Amino acid sequence: MREHGPSAPTPGQTVGPFFHYALPYDDGPRLAPAGAPDTIRLHGTVYDGAGAPVPDALLEIRQADASGRVPATEGSLRRDGRFTGWGRAATDTAGRYSFRTVEPAPVRDGAAAYFAVTVFARGLLDRLFTRIYVPSHGLDGDPLLGALTEERRGTLIAMRDSDGDLRHDIRLQGDRETVFLTFPGHD
Amino acid sequence: MWPMTSATQRSISDEIAHIHATAQPGETRTRLDFAPYRSSVLRHPTKQPLTVDPEDVELAAPVFGQSDVDPIEADLTLHPQGEPIGERMVVTGRVLDAEGRPVRGQLVEIWQANAAGRYVHKRDQHPAPLDPHFHGAGRCLTDDEGRYRFTTVKPGPYPWRNHDNAWRPAHIHFSLFGREFTQRLVTQMYFPGDPLFPLDPIFQSITDETARQRLIATYDHDVTTHEWATGYRWDIVLTGSHATPMEEDTDA
Ligand SMILES: [Fe+2]
Numbered sequence: 334m335r336e337h338g339p340s341a342p343t344p345g346q347t348v349g350p351f352f353h354y355a356l357p358y359d360d361g362p363r364l365a366p367a368g369a370p371d372t373i374r375l376h377g378t379v380y381d382g383a384g385a386p387v388p389d390a391l392l393e394i395r396q397a398d399a400s401g402r403v404p405a406t407e408g409s410l411r412r413d414g415r416f417t418g419w420g421r422a423a424t425d426t427a428g429r430y431s432f433r434t435v436e437p438a439p440v441r442d443g444a445a446a447y448f449a450v451t452v453f454a455r456g457l458l459d460r461l462f463t464r465i466y467v468p469s470h471g472l473d474g475d476p477l478l479g480a481l482t483e484e485r486r487g488t489l490i491a492m493r494d495s496d497g498d499l500r501h502d503i504r505l506q507g508d509r510e511t512v513f514l515t516f517p518g519h520d
Numbered sequence: 521m522w523p524m525t526s527a528t529q530r531s532i533s534d535e536i537a538h539i540h541a542t543a544q545p546g547e548t549r550t551r552l553d554f555a556p557y558r559s560s561v562l563r564h565p566t567k568q569p570l571t572v573d574p575e576d577v578e579l580a581a582p583v584f585g586q587s588d589v590d591p592i593e594a595d596l597t598l599h600p601q602g603e604p605i606g607e608r609m610v611v612t613g614r615v616l617d618a619e620g621r622p623v624r625g626q627l628v629e630i631w632q633a634n635a636a637g638r639y640v641h642k643r644d645q646h647p648a649p650l651d652p653h654f655h656g657a658g659r660c661l662t663d664d665e666g667r668y669r670f671t672t673v674k675p676g677p678y679p680w681r682n683h684d685n686a687w688r689p690a691h692i693h694f695s696l697f698g699r700e701f702t703q704r705l706v707t708q709m710y711f712p713g714d715p716l717f718p719l720d721p722i723f724q725s726i727t728d729e730t731a732r733q734r735l736i737a738t739y740d741h742d743v744t745t746h747e748w749a750t751g752y753r754w755d756i757v758l759t760g761s762h763a764t765p766m767e768e769d770t771d772a
Contacts, residue, residue, distance in 0.1 A: 340616065340618060340620055340757045341548060341618075341730075341731070341734065341757065342548075342618055342705075342757050342758060342759045342760075343705065343707055343734050343735065343756045343757050343758070344548065344549060344550045344707065344726045344731050344732070344734060344735060345549075345550050345705055345706060345707050346550065346693075346706070346707045346708040346722060346723075346725075346735070347557075347560075347706075347722060348693070348695075348706050349693060349708075350641070350643055350644075351631065351633075351639040351641040351643065351644060351693075352631060352693065353641060354631070354639075354640055354641055354655070354656075354657055355629060355630070355631030355656075355657035355693070355695075356629060356631070356695060381562040381563050382561075382562035382563070382566075383562050385562075387563065393704070395577050395578070395580065395581075395582060395701045396577060397576070397577055403576055403577050403580045404583075405580065405583050406583060407583045407584055407585030407586075407587055407588055408585070408587055408588060409582055409583075409584065409588065410584065410588035410589065410627075411587055411588055413587070417582060417583065418577075418580075418582070419582030437577075440575070440576040440577065441576075447577070448577075449577045449578045449701050451701075451704050453706055454563055455559055455563075456557070456559030456560050456561075456562070456563035457552065457560070457563050457564070458550050458551060458552050458554060458557065458560055458564070458722070458725045459549070459550040459552060460704055460705070460706055461565065461569075462569075462578075462702070462704075476572075477570070477572050480570065481570070505562075505563050505564070505565060506562060506563065506564060506565055506566055507566075510565055510566060510567055511565075512567075512570055513565050513567075513569045513570070514569055514570055514571075514572050515569040515570070515571050515572075516571070516572065516573070516574050516578070516702045516759075516762065517571065517573065517762065518618070518759060518760040518762070519549075519702075519759050520549055
């Protein structure tokens with residue numbers, strides 16, 4: 334039965350305009366229960382190249398927990414109190430997304446902490462990868478951030494709201510275009 | 521209803537032909553910058569992506585299990601009030617990584633139009649009937665060989681507003697996860713021989729002919745069942761993984 338040896342990857346296609354009844358779900362953006370202690374909101378707006386909000390985007394995040402452990406726990410679709418370190422949120426009519434979660438800690442001593450992010454949208458023909466860094470320790474030693482100019486770095490680092498939440502906008506195109514990532518072997 | 525500036529199919533087809541004629545052979549990835557798909561114009565990055573070695577959190581795909589997915593979610597024809605109209609069919613295949621290893625126990629999600637080409641979505645208002653017995657979304661977990669299997673009805677082609685008289689070839693949207701976060705894939709599965717292929721800017725955003733063919737399922741009479749459903753087979757290959765494979769994933 335098993336086929337082995339390298340094969341060419343299946344190409345991606347846009348998520349299209351009609352994913353809302355299939356992919357988003359109530360608990361998708363709630364990695365941690367609302368009102369639970371030590372939770373934060375990670376929120377922001379997705380913009381297109383003309384600076385208009387994108388009301389039909391979908392974001393997914395993958396993260397460590399508050400102790401720096403990356404959970405390998407099922408239950409993201411029916412959470413039942415489990416912290417799985419994965420969530421999904423669609424943007425609203427104003428292009429805004431919002432997750433309720435815990436702030437990730439660095440996975441290794443001295444490293445930076447970040448959310449790994451995938452972006453989908455109508456009009457976006459294939460998914461995009463990026464990161465959202467927590468504005469905290471370890472940013473200076475991060476190899477990815479170190480490879481970028483000050484201006485480009487800024488597109489990957491969240492801002493701290495006065496209430497402790499994290500705010501981060503994603504710009505698909507333009508002068509302040511978010512830094513998107515590719516991984517070895519992806520092209 | 522149509523914007524004054526709406527292009528004709530002929531001019532869209534000319535744009536596609538021009539891009540394909542100037543594309544590098546072997547460019548197998550979907551283009552993000554593909555103007556014949558008008559919505560992509562302001563929604564594609566213009567800067568080169570930064571190549572990074574994936575780290576801890578990017579090397580770990582989310583985990584899904586039996587507490588997430590009920591097996592009946594793989595049958596889109598189940599409805600308490602009756603059966604959907606259309607050609608009942610089974611779609612099955614395997615999710616593999618680029619090394620050919622099965623992706624086991626991982627989530628597969630699908631969504632699609634009904635047999636008349638209409639989605640259960642408030643933004644789809646074109647004059648084709650909704651089917652009260654068809655919702656059009658399903659999910660399942662792959663088995664130990666990486667296999668998924670859905671029962672559904674064949675979706676119809678549908679019009680959209682990219683240009684004048686624009687129609688999408690019939691397709692099923694697929695969402696897939698691998699072992700790593702980096703292997704995430706959302707794509708569309710098409711049916712063999714669709715006359716709309718050459719006209720569709722989304723399908724044609726893959727400039728390489730061989731790569732485009734990877735999105736087309738195969739009719740398989742061994743999947744077809746007597747007096748019940750036609751059968752299609754479609755295997756999905758994710759990008760390569762970066763981590764050292766775990767024991768359970770190595771060749772047996
Ligand atoms: Fe569609």
